[in-house]
Amino acid sequence: xELSKNFQHNEAEQKWYAHWRDAGxxxxxxxxxxxxxxxxPPPNVTGVLHMGHALNNSVQDILIRxxxxxGYNACWVPGTDHASIATEAKVVGMLxxxxxxxxxxxxxxxxxxxxxWKEKYGGIILKQLEKLGCALDWDRTAFTMDDDYYAAxxxxxxxxxxxxxxxxxxxxxxxxxxxxxxxxxxEVNYKQTNSKLYYVxxxxxxxxEEYITIATVRPETILGDTAVCVHPEDERYAHLAGxxxxxxxxxxxxxxxxxxxxxxxxxxxxxKVTPAHDINDYNxxxxxxxxxxxxLNDDGTMSAAAQLYVGQDRFAVRKAIVKxxxxxxxxxxxxxxxxxxxxxxxxxVVIEPRLSMQWWCNMQELSKPALEAVMSDEVEFHPAKFKNxxxxxxxxxxxxxxxxxxxxxxxxxxxxxxEGGLYVAHTAAEAHxxxxxxxxxxxxxxxxxxxxxxxxxxxxxxxxxxxxVFDWNRTPDNKELxxxxxxxxxxxxxxxxxxxxxxxxxxxxxxxxxxxxxxxYFTGIVRDKQGRKMSKSLGNSPDLLQLIExxxxxxxxxxxxxxxxxxxxxxxxxxxxxxxxxFCNKMWNAMKLVKGWEGRQQAGMDTxxxxxxxxxxxxxxxxxxxxxxxxxxxxxxxxxxxxxxSLIWNDFCSWYLEWVKPGMDQPIAASTYQxxxxxxxxxxxxxxxxxxxxxxxxxxxxxxxxxGDDLIVQQLAAYxxxxxxxxxxxxxxxxxxxxxxxxxxxxxxxxxxxxxxHIQTANESYYNGIQQILARQVNAxxxxxxxxxxxxxxxxxxxxxxxxxxxxxxxxxTSAQKEQMQKEIEYLQGxxxxxxxKLGNERFMANAKAEVIEAERKKxxxxxxxxxxxxxxxxxxxx
RNA sequence: GGGAGCAUAGCUCAGCUGGUUCAGAGCAUCUGCCUUACAAGCAGAGGGUCCGCGGUUCGAUUCCGUGUGCUCCCACCA
Numbered sequence: 001x002e003l004s005k006n007f008q009h010n011e012a013e014q015k016w017y018a019h020w021r022d023a024g025x026x027x028x029x030x031x032x033x034x035x036x037x038x039x040x041p042p043p044n045v046t047g048v049l050h051m052g053h054a055l056n057n058s059v060q061d062i063l064i065r066x067x068x069x070x071g072y073n074a075c076w077v078p079g080t081d082h083a084s085i086a087t088e089a090k091v092v093g094m095l096x097x098x099x100x101x102x103x104x105x106x107x108x109x110x111x112x113x114x115x116x117w118k119e120k121y122g123g124i125i126l127k128q129l130e131k132l133g134c135a136l137d138w139d140r141t142a143f144t145m146d147d148d149y150y151a152a153x154x155x156x157x158x159x160x161x162x163x164x165x166x167x168x169x170x171x172x173x174x175x176x177x178x179x180x181x182x183x184x185x186x187e188v189n190y191k192q193t194n195s196k197l198y199y200v201x202x203x204x205x206x207x208x209e210e211y212i213t214i215a216t217v218r219p220e221t222i223l224g225d226t227a228v229c230v231h232p233e234d235e236r237y238a239h240l241a242g243x244x245x246x247x248x249x250x251x252x253x254x255x256x257x258x259x260x261x262x263x264x265x266x267x268x269x270x271x272k273v274t275p276a277h278d279i280n281d282y283n284x285x286x287x288x289x290x291x292x293x294x295x296l297n298d299d300g301t302m303s304a305a306a307q308l309y310v311g312q313d314r315f316a317v318r319k320a321i322v323k324x325x326x327x328x329x330x331x332x333x334x335x336x337x338x339x340x341x342x343x344x345x346x347x348x349v350v351i352e353p354r355l356s357m358q359w360w361c362n363m364q365e366l367s368k369p370a371l372e373a374v375m376s377d378e379v380e381f382h383p384a385k386f387k388n389x390x391x392x393x394x395x396x397x398x399x400x401x402x403x404x405x406x407x408x409x410x411x412x413x414x415x416x417x418x419e420g421g422l423y424v425a426h427t428a429a430e431a432h433x434x435x436x437x438x439x440x441x442x443x444x445x446x447x448x449x450x451x452x453x454x455x456x457x458x459x460x461x462x463x464x465x466x467x468x469v470f471d472w473n474r475t476p477d478n479k480e481l482x483x484x485x486x487x488x489x490x491x492x493x494x495x496x497x498x499x500x501x502x503x504x505x506x507x508x509x510x511x512x513x514x515x516x517x518x519x520x521y522f523t524g525i526v527r528d529k530q531g532r533k534m535s536k537s538l539g540n541s542p543d544l545l546q547l548i549e550x551x552x553x554x555x556x557x558x559x560x561x562x563x564x565x566x567x568x569x570x571x572x573x574x575x576x577x578x579x580x581x582x583f584c585n586k587m588w589n590a591m592k593l594v595k596g597w598e599g600r601q602q603a604g605m606d607t608x609x610x611x612x613x614x615x616x617x618x619x620x621x622x623x624x625x626x627x628x629x630x631x632x633x634x635x636x637x638x639x640x641x642x643x644x645x646s647l648i649w650n651d652f653c654s655w656y657l658e659w660v661k662p663g664m665d666q667p668i669a670a671s672t673y674q675x676x677x678x679x680x681x682x683x684x685x686x687x688x689x690x691x692x693x694x695x696x697x698x699x700x701x702x703x704x705x706x707x708g709d710d711l712i713v714q715q716l717a718a719y720x721x722x723x724x725x726x727x728x729x730x731x732x733x734x735x736x737x738x739x740x741x742x743x744x745x746x747x748x749x750x751x752x753x754x755x756x757x758h759i760q761t762a763n764e765s766y767y768n769g770i771q772q773i774l775a776r777q778v779n780a781x782x783x784x785x786x787x788x789x790x791x792x793x794x795x796x797x798x799x800x801x802x803x804x805x806x807x808x809x810x811x812x813x814t815s816a817q818k819e820q821m822q823k824e825i826e827y828l829q830g831x832x833x834x835x836x837x838k839l840g841n842e843r844f845m846a847n848a849k850a851e852v853i854e855a856e857r858k859k860x861x862x863x864x865x866x867x868x869x870x871x872x873x874x875x876x877x878x879x
Numbered sequence: 880g881g882g883a884g885c886a887u888a889g890c891u892c893a894g895c896u897g898g899u900u901c902a903g904a905g906c907a908u909c910u911g912c913c914u915u916a917c918a919a920g921c922a923g924a925g926g927g928u929c930c931g932c933g934g935u936u937c938g939a940u941u942c943c944g945u946g947u948g949c950u951c952c953c954a955c956c957a
Binding site: 005006190197214215216217218229261262263265266267270271272273274278279280281339340342385386388389392393396494495497498525529531562563568569571573575576578579581582584585586588589590591592593594595596630634636638639642645646653654657661663664665738741742744745746748750751752779827830831834835837838841842843844845846847848849852855856859862863 | 881882883884890891892893895898899900904905906907910911912914915916917919920921922923924936937938950951952953954955956957
């Protein structure tokens with residue numbers, strides 16, 4: 001078989017993904033094994049795969065694949081979220097491009113377009129996840145607006161309504177004038193914005209020409225003012241008690257009121273009160289019984305109530321009114337001012353606070369068990385620091401505005417009769433019966449019930465995700481729900497801790513009586529090299545599919561995982577991408593090397609010292625396997641990858657393979673070959689969850705495989721305790737090789753120049769076991785034991801052994817050697833002083849643990865021995 | 880205003896329960912090599928007052944306090 005020079009990722013990815021899927025490896029059905037379940041955070045149907053998804057889904061795939069290898073029945077459920085506001089915006093945009101105005105469409109006609117759009121584009125993002133290698137159980141693909149899911153949402157609404165937790169009411173909400181809908185507090189992003197603070201004077205009603213000056217950043221709201229408020233202890237305004245003033249331009253007479261809410265230091269200490277368009281003003285209005293004048297239309301233009309500028313956009317009006325105020329002599333001054341302005345999470349327009357009739361969900365009761373669960377680690381947060389954030393939000397939780405003035409979504413299951421009577425029911429038919437029951441006299445007549453026009457907040461459906469993907473609503477007693485729920489791990493971004501994580505926990509306890517997941521792993525935010533958040537508007541977000549195409553899915557997974565500890569942001573760097581593909585190549589080349597030995601096997605032969613190498617490598621493998629298991633348990637996935645990377649590149653490729661490698665065209669012991677293959681397989685297995693394609697490909701190239709013998713389904717071997725001595729012996733060999741190579745370099749010996757090596761040691765049996773490896777690794781033509789220094793050689797000290805290097809070409813630089821030895825002796829002496837100090841310190845001896853004291857004694861004797869050896873060598877070099 | 884977190888090599892970061900064999904990794908830098916898997920590579924090297932100051936301790940990069948600088952979340956004084 002001809003092996004390509006490098007790993008060809010494109011072919012391998014296509015081939016293996018199809019193979020895994022067709023072999024049914026991604027599928028899960030309940031069985032005797034314990035379940036390991038992840039319900040994927042459903043991306044928006046409008047979504048396109050980006051770096052955040054790559055990180056998030058790589059993490060999940062790693063957990064799933066690792067669980068599978070650890071004997072779990074792993075189940076990873078894919079799906080998408082209908083994303084009401086985002087999708088509706090997308091569809092409206094599409095219609096506009098087609099020349100259709102949403103306003104001209106009926107609700108049904110619009111929804112038809114929306115569904116068509118969803119069928120066409122809604123699955124794209126899931127297809128893209130395949131490219132990343134995600135081991136998703138595709139048969140379970142769910143959508144938050146599937147019929148069953150829809151029914152579940154209806155049920156939950158009705159239940160909460162009947163419990164009195166959902167109600168309708170007029171409150172101040174965040175209004176998105178572009179999407180023309182209410183938003184929850186969580187959907188508003190505050191941004192620091194450069195504004196202007198306008199000082200406007202209002203004439204006081206009275207004989208004198210007297211004014212009171214207020215400061216505002218939103219002068220257009222002046223038209224809705226119903227009072228001016230000052231602090232009761234502010235002497236500047238004490239004389240205005242009981243007086244009135246006039247709203248500029250429209251001359252409405254409004255009272256001057258007093259309230260301690262006012263900050264005397266801010267602006268002029270006088271506040272204009274606009275109860276319709278500011279939450280604080282609204283509260284003041286309630287307290288002081290002020291009228292509410294709503295001056296805005298739902299599209300952000302001025303309403304008739306404003307009297308002026310009717311129909312003009314609020315921002316145009318802001319400019320106009322400033323000019324008009326100035327002309328009227330009311331504008332005192334303007335100042336540059338920086339403040340926080342709320343923007344819509346979805347449409348990025350400035351939010352207008354507005355009074356409006358909406359549906360609300362009371363969160364007090366729901367939040368209690370959910371808060372408790374996280375605080376007691378019943379639901380574990382990784383990293384735990386997010387518990388604080390969670391607690392803070394949960395203990396100050398406010399009612400949730402759940403209605404949205406949109407069409408795409410779950411329509412609120414509330415019906416009204418002509419007299420304003422309200423019927424909340426699962427279906428129109430049920431609402432009908434309720435109506436009939438409520439009005440017995442009308443039995444014969446056709447009722448005219450009108451369903452609420454609004455839909456529910458997207459999150460009001462996604463909070464049911466972990467339950468409903470296992471068909472909770474239709475068949476609450478089903479086997480799958482019992483088996484897979486609670487799911488094991490939720491992998492998500494900290495940004496949606498309130499939107500989603502908290503609410504899922506609440507829903508889990510409320511409707512299932514059980515938590516939705518055991519653990520939450522918070523990933524970081526993907527940033528670019530300069531630390532900026534990746535975003536469309538900055539254009540700094542690379543095209544993920546292109547990256548996969550160019551570098552391979554494994555390299556992409558490597559690059560996002562190598563530097564992303566849980567909860568820490570990830571600085572994405574193309575360099576890491578290269579590192580990942582270089583790593584694939586490294587393994588590819590190792591495979592080529594090993595494969596080259598296949599035909600050179602010889603039974604019964606015993607290649608010198610190879611047993612030592614194998615024993616050591618297997619011990620390292622055992623040691624690292626245990627380390628990785630621990631790291632994975634703690635979700636330290638990034639560390640885990642680094643550890644495996646180093647095991648493969650350094651221990652296996654740089655050391656082990658070089659140690660067992662036969663000479664050019666030389667035979668290799670069959671047993672060595674077989675054990676090398678086995679070691680390689682186990683390395684691939686460790687790495688597989690992180691880099692599934694390259695590992696599967698190499699696994700299959702290492703030897704002929706029977707059907708079903710695929711890496712993805714291999715089980716991790718039981719952990720074996722490595723021998724400490726074996727590990728130490730290997731480390732010593734590395735130290736010897738490095739020291740000699742270093743000496744060769746420093747003495748300008750060319751790689752091809754051979755040396756003669758003389759060893760003075762008390763431990764010849766150790767050297768017998770490694771001698772031939774050592775000789776080859778440092779290009780020594782001869783190795784011998786000596787009991788005295790070798791004249792004319794370069795001498796070095798490794799631990800307490802002395803090595804003498806003879807080389808014909810050597811340009812021996814004794815001064816450099818001496819200097820180095822001297823430095824080392826000094827270091828060791830300093831080291832000794834600190835140890836002596838400790839051992840001579842009564843309090844140390846009294847307080848320190850026995851092991852610590854023992855260790856210190858060992859260090860002391862080792863250091864002494866080494867100093868002695870070094871000094872002897874130094875003496876031999878001649879001072 | 881409230882809360883959380885971070886400050887370790889030129890850069891990005893590890894360093895879990897305090898003890899000079901833990902001061903480490905990757906990238907970058909320097910030196911030597913096209914050595915029969917790999918130059919997308921190999922071998923080797925240099926580089927850090929572990930932010931400042933106090934405290935606890937026999938002992939602090941590690942724990943506590945404080946100062947400085949930065950980041951994030953929440954609230955939102957017009």
